[in-house]
């Protein structure tokens with residue numbers, strides 16, 4: 001059995017920042033991930049609505065870390081942990097493998113949560129993975145092709161008025177206003193709280209609502225989806241129940257930890273919260289183990305938000321303790337640099353430190369700059385700038401060119417891309433199989 005100093009699980013924001021930080025001290029590290037890419041999740045909604053191409057937000061993790069000699073990248077789905085023996089078990093195309101470690105950092109992220117209605121996963125679209133975004137994009141294309149009197153095809157319900165819900169609802173509306181201009185669309189945004197973007201509140205929430213409503217989106221707050229059956233979505237609110245005929249429900253209302261959180265909890269004796277997230281110690285260690293760290297969306301600590309800066313800062317903190325730059329056992333404290341969400345073209349809200357709040361075009365420019373800065377890889381940044389220019393200055397949607405071309409060959413691009421990914425990504429295929437098995441059992 002192979003062994004290394006540090007095993008990092010996950011190629012998202014947390015795993016990547018931990019691996020890069022460990023490389024600064026040339027700590028031998030193996031990063032294992034179920035997916036072959038580093039996915040920039042905040043821009044998934046732009047892939048789904050054709051603004052960006054999938055590869056612009058998902059560079060291969062092996063390529064991103066190719067300049068880091070002490071980091072080895074392995075594609076595999078981690079299925080078991082023996083914390084006593086310090087051994088991780090993972091599935092690859094070649095079969096089950098194991099690797100020993102001295103320290104382990106787990107950053108396996110979160111999945112969509114359905115508040116006890118797990119069957120809704122099959123009836124809704126989510127935006128967690130690249131496959132999700134490509135699948136939704138192909139579906140939106142199909143809706144546009146449907147007869148104009150097919151009400152369900154031209155009605156879209158977005159559930160969850162947080163940043164992702166606001167962004168995807170705004171873009172679906174804009175898609176029809178600026179690109180598929182001869183096709184009607186009715187867009188609903190359903191939020192259980194009293195306002196959109198509840199964590200922002202006040203002026204920023206009000207701005208988002210005002211802009212979305214002005215664009216024609218019907219915003220339903222204090223409202224909950226209570227049933228999704230066939231082409232009908234039932235929404236209950238203060239003014240009673242309403243039924244909406246729609247074939248497109250985009251779910252962005254809840255999260256739950258990925259299955260690996262349960263495996264780690266069992267192996268280390270760590271408690272979990274209602275969403276299955278690990279209740280980690282202040283120094284990011286798990287349960288009674290000083291050699292196992294968990295970070296990012298799969299964890300819960302002091303109510304920190306499930307956002308990329310938390311995962312990145314935690315990744316660096318854990319790595320710094322391992323490489324001796326920070327004293328072992330030091331509590332992690334999140335440095336909040338602010339949050340932002342796009343409402344629609346040229347409109348964003350920014351909640352920055354020192355009480356700075358930006359809206360409108362200034363907020364949008366700030367959003368653009370920050371996302372360019374954090375997008376991984378120079379080539380991706382250039383490609384994104386070109387796509388943004390075509391979409392926001394012009395009225396093109398580069399992503400739909402591909403879908404349209406693929407559709408002339410009858411098979412959906414989503415299916416093609418999924419098959420290609422499954423072929424090239426043994427870890428992802430193993431993950432899909434395992435999740436299928438879990439949902440059956």
Ligand SMILES: Cc1cc2nc3c(=O)[nH]c(=O)nc-3n(C[C@H](O)[C@H](O)[C@H](O)COP(=O)(O)OP(=O)(O)OC[C@H]3O[C@@H](n4cnc5c(N)ncnc54)[C@H](O)[C@@H]3O)c2cc1C
Pocket residue numbers: 009010011012013014015032033034035037040041042043044045076077078079107108109110127128163164258260295296297298306307308309311340
């Ligand atoms: C649509 C959307 C929009 C968002 N917008 C914003 C935003 O605007 N601003 C912001 O700050 N944050 C945003 N977020 C949140 C942000 O993306 C997350 O907080 C961040 O990705 C968390 O990083 P992570 O490393 O914990 O997990 P992830 O980035 O999700 O990475 C998890 C990794 O673990 C791997 N993995 C999972 N299970 C296994 C396993 N068993 N074995 C091996 N590998 C495994 C996955 O393949 C993946 O590589 C958004 C999220 C979504 C979904």
